[in-house]
Amino acid sequence: MHRHVVITGASSGIGAACARHFQKAGDRLSLGARRSDRLPGVAAGAFHHALDVTKPASVERFVAAAIAANGPIDILVNNAGLARGVEKIAEGTGEAWREMIETNVLGLLEVTRRVLPHMLAASKGHVVVIGSIAGHKAYVGGGVYCGSKRALQPICEAIRMETLGSGIRVTSVDPGLCETEFSVVRFRGDQERAGKVYQDTRPLTADDVAECVLFAVDRPPHVNLDTIVVMPTDQATPQMVHRGGR
């Protein structure tokens, strides 16, 4: 198929898994992340470039370099994202809130707005957003992270409306508990605390989520999967997780 697939936040977790799966499918990749030194190890031979989605100049350089290296973009996987802390709103710090909103919402917009005009000109393209079940249901200590993921829903809806008739597809893949570096980042390197999130339960793997992304983009062009909500069998809501055996 040899599609040009751009993946943000490809240095770890779900983004890296998507890179591996698309590479296996024979697609051309453009991978971005702040830790760009990790990217050659994710998908050997793939084009990679430093990217900080919170910095418009970095996004500008990344998108231009991706197009120069691999041509028109067929698929954009907006994956870069993070959570910081589990403070209640009354205890929160503006710094963590800004980082989440600047990365998860504004960063995604900065990338998408630079890619969409090319897709509109080509009358095709697929924008994939990695949302979260946090965007469907809030939880104590997750207000701002949940808000940043909920914000992606009207953004996806508006893009569908604004590109209607162009052939562009928009899919949100919204995972539940998935074992990646997510919790290590959330708890600022506290491995022990991060490990507890996945303790005595069977979370999704990054590969499980990547398979959902591949499934969505592999549908025929007239089929648009709007939202895929995928959780471990042992999870019912963000905070209701079965731990221990059966």
Ligand SMILES: NC(=O)c1ccc[n+]([C@@H]2O[C@H](COP(=O)([O-])OP(=O)(O)OC[C@H]3O[C@@H](n4cnc5c(N)ncnc54)[C@H](OP(=O)(O)O)[C@@H]3O)[C@@H](O)[C@H]2O)c1
């Ligand atoms: N794990 C879960 O349970 C879970 C559940 C639902 C949704 N999600 C979502 O899945 C997505 C991927 O997370 P993950 O679980 O794979 O976590 P992860 O292993 O921590 O990966 C996050 C990726 O985002 C990148 N990133 C963060 N800030 C960035 C920035 N400013 N510019 C560019 N890249 C940036 C990181 O790269 P650098 O640090 O190298 O820049 C990294 O590659 C996120 O949007 C997350 O919200 C995760």
